[in-house]
Amino acid sequence: MRQRKVFQLLRLFDLMDVKGFQAYLANPYFNQSKTLIEFFVRCRKRVLDLPEEAACTVDDFLAGSNMSRRRMDKMCSRLYALACNYLALKSFEQDGQVQDDMLFKAIEQRDVEGKETLRMNARLRGLNDAQKEGPETILRALELRWRHAEMAIKTRETRQLWQENFHHLHELLDRYYALQKLKLLSATANIRKIFKHEAGDPGHVFWETLRHSGTDIGLPTLARGYFLCIRMMEGEAGETWFQELLQLLGENAAAFREPEAMELYGYALNFCICNSNQGKLEYLQHASALYRQLLDNKLILEKGELWPQQFKNIVALHCRLGEVDWVSQFIAEYAPFLPVQSRKNDLMYNEAILSFYRGAYAPAIRQFKDIIAHLTDDVFYGIDARVYLWKSYFEMYADLSMAEVDDMHRLYDSFRLFIERNDKIAVAHKQHYRNFIREFKRFMEILRLKPIAVDSLQRL
Known part of the structure; x- marks a missing residue:
């Protein structure tokens, strides 16, 4: 039965998989001979020549071969085991941890010699180059380095590697600590900015030292991004720091892990929103540039959505x-x-x-009415639809029918009740919309008393 499974498995490989599997078999860590690779190629060729429904057995391959049944059975067993391992590895090829774990297992089961140690060092050196920058990458490098150091002290010829690994372990720990600390400080500064709390003092020696050094030279690119976010949100020359962050994201965002890249973009967009709300309309263009970068770097989608x-x-x-x-x-x-x-x-x-x-206000009025009528479960669509509905009425006030004017006036009471009775709306947001409704009422009075003022108001 095992031999039949082997041949069924071989049918699944396309040309690229065949090349990859051959390279996998040739990996020196598995100490495979050319005989197994040649056997695989011959088996696959014979299988492809057979009808799809054929039941492949060892007998199908004994003909014309100088192998004994016992020898061929052993070769098929080895091939089946390695093929299963290869398919498992391919399933997780985006996860470097699988490859690294297999590499460690292969080394731990053998007497570590110079060639294998050199290859391990090459793998460690290339880790950061092969993966995107982020705390998970640093942790993975730290784990690899630590396990390598543990193996180093257990072997005869590699004891001296402990000292080398010891130095790199400290360096990785420092990088990880600095990045995580900057991430935390950025999140804190962002919350203060959103809720308009005083900046205060982070009260941490790490940040004070970094801030008063007058430079962020020496920080890795991702850590520097968080450094710029904190300085940007502190309120001191925020525009200057924002411009530096905008340039950094434009040049390096594709090299960051998606969670960290989205976090930095989120801080930058919040900064734009806060400033545009203060009347600095140039920040709308900055926000547009940030969204264009998100689209260009394919970061806007989360799990395909x-x-x-x-x-x-x-x-x-x-x-x-x-x-x-x-x-x-x-x-x-x-x-x-x-x-x-x-x-x-x-x-x-x-x-x-x-x-x-x-400017298609009549269709917009119909659409916003449909939204209010049908999207009753979505609070924020309901709020925004009412705001835009009133704006649409206002823009075409001179052409409204009496029924539409009545609808416009009734919108005041319905909007006010919607805000006050809805528990899903935060207190701060309720106050914002109360202010809007108050202005709404004032404009309604102007329209009622002085219809001629409509044209002037529309130009505001």
């Missing part, structure tokens, strides 16, 4: 910048990446936004 909030933010931002044609193309291109369960609703909302910014 685009988060609806990101989709909404990109659409609204670029509509405000007047890039409605670009937005239309973006919606068409990235709509398939929205989560299936919410895709219809997400598209309904964003297409309504696009209609509004194109």
Whole structure:
């Protein structure tokens, strides 16, 4: 039965897999001879010549071969075991840990000689070059170095390697500590920025030393990114630090692990939002540049999906910048990446936004009414739809029917009740929308008392 499994397994390999498996068999760590590789090639050729439904047995290969049944059975068993290992490795080829663990196992089971040690050192040196920069990469290098050091002190000729590994272990630990500390300080500074808390003093010798040194030279690129984020959010020459961060992300984001890259982009985007809310409209262009980088570097997708909030933010931002044609193309291109369960609703909302910014206010009114009527479970779509519905009414006030004017007035009470009665809206957000509703009422009074002022207000 084992031989039959071997031949069934061989049918699964395409040409590239065959080459890869041959290279795998030739790996010196497995000490395989050319005989097994030649046997594999011959077996595969014979199998491909047989009908698909044929039951392959050892007898099919004994004919014309000088191998005994016992010898061929042994060769098939070895080939089957190695083929299973190879397929398992291929399944996890994106995870360097599998390869490293197999390498360690191969070395630990043999007397470590100079050639194997050199290869191990080469693997360790190439680890950071082969993987993207991030704390997980540093931890993996640390683990490899530590295990290598443990093996070094157990062998006769490699005891001196302990001292070399000892130095590298300290270096890796320092890098990991610095990166994680900067990540934590960045998150703290971001929270303070969002909730407008005073910057305060981090109270940590590490940051004080780094900040007062006057330079961040010597920090790895990713750690420098977090350093720039903290300085940017401290409020001291934030624009200068932001520009440096923008350049760093543009040049290096593709070399970072996705979680760290998205974190840095998130801090930069929050900084843009805070400044644009203060009337610094040039930060809308900066936010657009950041989103374009996310799209260009393929970082916008998470597990093959685009988060609806990101989709909404990109659409609204670029509509405000007047890039409605670009937005239309973006919606068409990235709509398939929205989560299936919410895709219809997400598209309904964003297409309504696009209609509004194109100046198609009558269709926008119908679309926003549909959103309010149907998307009752999504609080924030409901809020934004009411805001844009009122704006749409206002933009075409002179052409509204009496029924539409009545709807516009009723929107004041319905919007106010929606905000006050909804427990899903945070207190800070409720206050923001109360202020909006207050202004809403004031404009309604102006429209009622002085209809001629509409044209002037629309130009504000």
